[in-house]
Amino acid sequence: MSAATRRIRVYGIVQGVGFRPTVARxxxxxxxxxxxxxxxxxxxxxxxxxxxxxxxxxxxxRAEPPRRAAILKLDVRPVxxxxxxGEFAIVESEKTAGEIFVSPDIAICDDCVRELFDPNDxxxxxxxxxxxxxxxRLTILDALPYDRVRTSMAxxxxxxxxxxxxxxxxxxxxxxxxxxxxxxGPEAYLLDRSERGRDAITEARxxxxxxxxxxxxxxxxxxxCCDATNPVAVELLRTRKRRVAKPFAVMAASLEVAQRECDxxxxxxxxxxxxxxxxxLLPRRMDGRVCEGVAPHNPKLGxxxxxxxxxxxxxxxxxxxxxxxxxxxxxxNESGAPxxxxxxxxRRELGPLADAILSHNRLIRVRADDTVMDxxxxxxxxxxxxxxxxxxxxxxxxxxxxxVLAVGGELKNAFCVGVGDLLYPSPYVGDLADVxxxxxxxxxxxxxxxxxxxxxxxxxxxxxxxxxxxVVARELAAELGVPLVPVQHHYxxxxxxxxxxxxxxxxxxxxFDGTGYGEDGTIWGGEILLADxxxxxxxxxxxxxxxxxxxxxxxxxxxxxxxxxxxxxxRGEWATRPDVRASSDASSDASSDASSDASSDASSDAGGTLPGAAGTRPDVRLGSDACAVAEQLGLCSATExxxxxxxxxxxxxxxxxxxxxxxxxxxxxxxxIRRVSTFEGEAATQLQFAAERGRARVPxxxxxxxxxxxxxxxxxxxxxxxxxxxxxxAYAFHVGLADFVLGSxxxxxxxxxxxxxxxxxxxxxxxxxxxxxxxxxxxRGFRVLTHSMIPPNDGGIALGQAVVAAASRRSAEExxxxxxIA
Numbered sequence: 001m002s003a004a005t006r007r008i009r010v011y012g013i014v015q016g017v018g019f020r021p022t023v024a025r026x027x028x029x030x031x032x033x034x035x036x037x038x039x040x041x042x043x044x045x046x047x048x049x050x051x052x053x054x055x056x057x058x059x060x061x062r063a064e065p066p067r068r069a070a071i072l073k074l075d076v077r078p079v080x081x082x083x084x085x086g087e088f089a090i091v092e093s094e095k096t097a098g099e100i101f102v103s104p105d106i107a108i109c110d111d112c113v114r115e116l117f118d119p120n121d122x123x124x125x126x127x128x129x130x131x132x133x134x135x136x137r138l139t140i141l142d143a144l145p146y147d148r149v150r151t152s153m154a155x156x157x158x159x160x161x162x163x164x165x166x167x168x169x170x171x172x173x174x175x176x177x178x179x180x181x182x183x184x185g186p187e188a189y190l191l192d193r194s195e196r197g198r199d200a201i202t203e204a205r206x207x208x209x210x211x212x213x214x215x216x217x218x219x220x221x222x223x224x225c226c227d228a229t230n231p232v233a234v235e236l237l238r239t240r241k242r243r244v245a246k247p248f249a250v251m252a253a254s255l256e257v258a259q260r261e262c263d264x265x266x267x268x269x270x271x272x273x274x275x276x277x278x279x280x281l282l283p284r285r286m287d288g289r290v291c292e293g294v295a296p297h298n299p300k301l302g303x304x305x306x307x308x309x310x311x312x313x314x315x316x317x318x319x320x321x322x323x324x325x326x327x328x329x330x331x332x333n334e335s336g337a338p339x340x341x342x343x344x345x346x347r348r349e350l351g352p353l354a355d356a357i358l359s360h361n362r363l364i365r366v367r368a369d370d371t372v373m374d375x376x377x378x379x380x381x382x383x384x385x386x387x388x389x390x391x392x393x394x395x396x397x398x399x400x401x402x403x404v405l406a407v408g409g410e411l412k413n414a415f416c417v418g419v420g421d422l423l424y425p426s427p428y429v430g431d432l433a434d435v436x437x438x439x440x441x442x443x444x445x446x447x448x449x450x451x452x453x454x455x456x457x458x459x460x461x462x463x464x465x466x467x468x469x470x471v472v473a474r475e476l477a478a479e480l481g482v483p484l485v486p487v488q489h490h491y492x493x494x495x496x497x498x499x500x501x502x503x504x505x506x507x508x509x510x511x512f513d514g515t516g517y518g519e520d521g522t523i524w525g526g527e528i529l530l531a532d533x534x535x536x537x538x539x540x541x542x543x544x545x546x547x548x549x550x551x552x553x554x555x556x557x558x559x560x561x562x563x564x565x566x567x568x569x570x571r572g573e574w575a576t577r578p579d580v581r582a583s584s585d586a587s588s589d590a591s592s593d594a595s596s597d598a599s600s601d602a603s604s605d606a607g608g609t610l611p612g613a614a615g616t617r618p619d620v621r622l623g624s625d626a627c628a629v630a631e632q633l634g635l636c637s638a639t640e641x642x643x644x645x646x647x648x649x650x651x652x653x654x655x656x657x658x659x660x661x662x663x664x665x666x667x668x669x670x671x672x673i674r675r676v677s678t679f680e681g682e683a684a685t686q687l688q689f690a691a692e693r694g695r696a697r698v699p700x701x702x703x704x705x706x707x708x709x710x711x712x713x714x715x716x717x718x719x720x721x722x723x724x725x726x727x728x729x730a731y732a733f734h735v736g737l738a739d740f741v742l743g744s745x746x747x748x749x750x751x752x753x754x755x756x757x758x759x760x761x762x763x764x765x766x767x768x769x770x771x772x773x774x775x776x777x778x779x780r781g782f783r784v785l786t787h788s789m790i791p792p793n794d795g796g797i798a799l800g801q802a803v804v805a806a807a808s809r810r811s812a813e814e815x816x817x818x819x820x821i822a
Contacts, residue, residue: 003084004049004054005034005082006045006048006078008076009039009045009074010044011041012069012101013069015146017066017106018068018069018175019065019069021170022066026064027057027088030053033048033087034049035085035090036090040100041100046079048085068106068134072395103137103146104387104391105387107274107275107277107305108130108134108135108309109133111131115129116309125313126181126182127360128186129181130176131172139387141365142365152363156180156185156186158179159184162184186361187360188200189359189361190359191346192357201319208226208323208327209227211233213225213233215346215359216310216314217359219307219368220370220386221364221369222332223329224237226328227324229326230291234328235293240353241330245679246678247302248328249328250327250328250329253315254325255273258282261284261285261288261290261301262303263284267379268280268282268375276307277305277306279372280303314327332354338434342363365447366427367444368427369386374765375767381786383765392424394423396803400421403419404806405456405459405460406805407461407469407473407801408797409797410433410462412428412791413429413432413794414428414798416801417802425798429441456482458808459477459482460484460802460804461487462489463489463519465517467517485805489524489797491529493513493796494536494760497509497787498533500799501758504532507758508528509529510757510760511527512527513661513762514554514762515659518658523547523659525662526663526709539748540747543709544567544657545564546648547560547563547657548562548652548654557675557677557683558636558666560662562640562641563666568714569626629721632721633670635669636675660737663737664683667687667730668686670716670717673690687733688769690727694726694730695731697725697728698728706736712736734766738769749782756784761793762794764792765793
């Protein structure tokens with residue numbers, strides 16, 4: 001049988017995962033000859049042999065890629081007049097232009113774990129053990145193609161034994177760029193102390209076991225570490241870090257320990273033990289050993305498993321020290337600053353926080369915080385996208401018409417680079433109120449441009465003119481001489497959700513979050529938008545209210561509640577507003593979904609009822625004096641209320657707002673759950689937890705149907721003054737808000753015919769609100785888009801910004817073309 005030749009180009013995560021040796025093994029199995037070469041954007045294979053052998057080879061490529069590879073596309077073409085190959089050879093990497101896929105960092109694999117703890121293995125207790133299936137990738141990378149000389153491992157020449165493994169196609173460490181051993185690899189040490197190697201690890205373990213705090217350098221930055229089962233150690237960390245109540249992440253020694261501390265579903269177990277190992281938010285068990293102070297008043301724990309060998313050695317070492325099996329592992333940085341990544345950062349910022357700093361001399365090129373993830377409908381639901389996922393691209397079904405850089409938002413900043421049909425979200429950067437985070441943003445953008453070999457043709461930013469992210473984008477656009485496209489915040493959220501779901505038709509976007517600059521100069525945040533990537537219309541929003549107090553109002557929900565009370569009083573709605581159960585057509589059926597099979601889960605809420613929910617209105621009436629009502633509700637003193645009302649009346653430090661996030665804060669304050677937040681989202685998350693408790697105790701679905709959220713707020717306040725349980729009312733608020741979403745979407749569908757809804761924004765991190773919204777919308781025949789691998793919060797808006805900016809460029813070019821034709 002005569003030989004044929006095919007050129008096969010494999011696109012995806014094919015660098016740093018042992019792809020070429022796998023290809024060589026498949027070639028031997030299929031009985032073909034040829035070559036395989038790493039080209040940078042892709043792996044190129046010349047395969048020669050009988051047709052049936054070539055077909056077998058292609059099947060093996062598709063069905064049995066390396067464990068950590070992700071094949072996105074195979075381009076197979078016949079080659080005529082090809083030279084004859086005598087064998088199948090792995091050839092040197094070559095550089096070429098094209099779409100680029102950079103592998104994220106990969107958690108330590110099971111084979112390396114076995115070797116790590118095998119006294120007979122040459123890498124026994126080696127803190128930097130890795131192979132082609134695991135180890136750092138993005139965080140050590142200088143440039144592509146991914147070869148050792150272009151990583152921070154270039155500083156560590158391989159010993160002869162490691163070099164033999166590296167060059168042996170039969171070895172598990174063939175072409176593993178970070179490969180090393182105890183003889184030739186990086187070294188751990190205690191910063192500014194004499195202990196190095198095993199002495200440093202032993203001393204770090206001793207400090208933690210004795211209740212101290214150690215900063216530990218990982219793959220993408222430093223963590224602060226202490227005994228999660230020791231209340232004194234945890235309180236010490238809180239005091240030093242000035243972190244009153246925000247939850248700490250916990251690293252469990254094993255999956256079994258995680259199952260002891262949390263309820264772990266089969267889906268959760270596969271994520272925890274997978275090769276990315278994010279922090280996963282899991283229901284906390286009451287009989288666990290992790291102390292309450294790790295996540296105060298929180299029914300969930302953020303849990304992850306060790307993903308770096310040095311972390312495993314903190315739990316298990318041959319020094320006789322008995323270690324706890326749960327450690328706090330929280331990002332090591334001052335509040336608002338980026339995660340520390342080198343010794344200078346650690347010495348300057350972590351010295352006052354830690355009793356010792358366990359560092360090492362493998363440089364981190366790109367910061368990568370831990371990814372944080374929840375679950376929704378048994379699927380991943382991203383909260384913070386970073387290590388293990390960044391910079392995996394979002395693949396579009398349409399090509400972008402321009403190379404684009406989207407700088408992202410002010411909080412939870414992450415940027416996005418778009419080229420061709422690929423959009424590369426960056427790792428989490430942080431909040432840009434701190435100049436150090438701005439510097440980190442500049443640096444990481446520069447490194448991404450180098451890695452992806454991309455100079456943008458257009459730059460996108462938030463619409464807010466004074467955001468630091470906008471300033472950064474403006475400076476970059478001026479430096480490069482390219483257009484700057486400001487994108488309205490909530491519109492960017494909606495398009496991000498569309499892009500993740502690869503949807504191009506017009507959608508009804510429900511974009512609920514804390515704050516965003518509106519086209520009219522007011523604060524938006526509870527938006528119903530009709531949108532596609534070419535533009536949007538503001539179809540509706542939650543009821544507006546005065547937001548007094550500037551930045552303080554984002555922390556002090558009682559201020560928002562007083563403002564809402566004043567707005568209702570001005571409209572005379574306390575004494576004269578009609579029975580709130582008289583609803584509009586758009587929302588009249590919002591709470592009757594108990595009759596629908598599709599909504600049975602959300603409205604198996606049939607059970608107890610609230611006072612006034614189904615019968616006559618409650619006897620209590622809210623008076624017209626907002627100060628007196630605020631005092632009755634325990635929001636503040638009458639004097640404090642009068643100060644807020646005076647600010648509103650005079651327009652001092654007061655803006656008009658439709659922020660859904662602030663509405664959550666106000667309801668949390670009215671119900672006595674949180675008057676003031678010590679960290680972003682505290683009042684809203686505590687309201688969600690209260691609602692989940694209320695749902696468990698008295699599930700119901702007959703909350704009155706409201707035409708607007710101010711009516712819902714007034715009813716909640718009335719019910720609270722009447723003595724109704726706060727947890728039950730917290731759940732009622734979630735039900736009422738989900739009903740409002742349904743009513744708004746039905747009104748939009750009636751007006752436009754659009755029946756696709758995108759649920760997005762930081763408020764939809766609240767999986768209870770998400771569930772209630774999704775169930776209601778699906779029951780009425782809507783197609784519902786939700787996030788999964790892109791955060792619904794501000795960490796995802798750069799994706800939407802990038803798509804909108806590229807679309808605007810396409811629209812502008814089409815306009816110019818049409819004009820020239822005319």
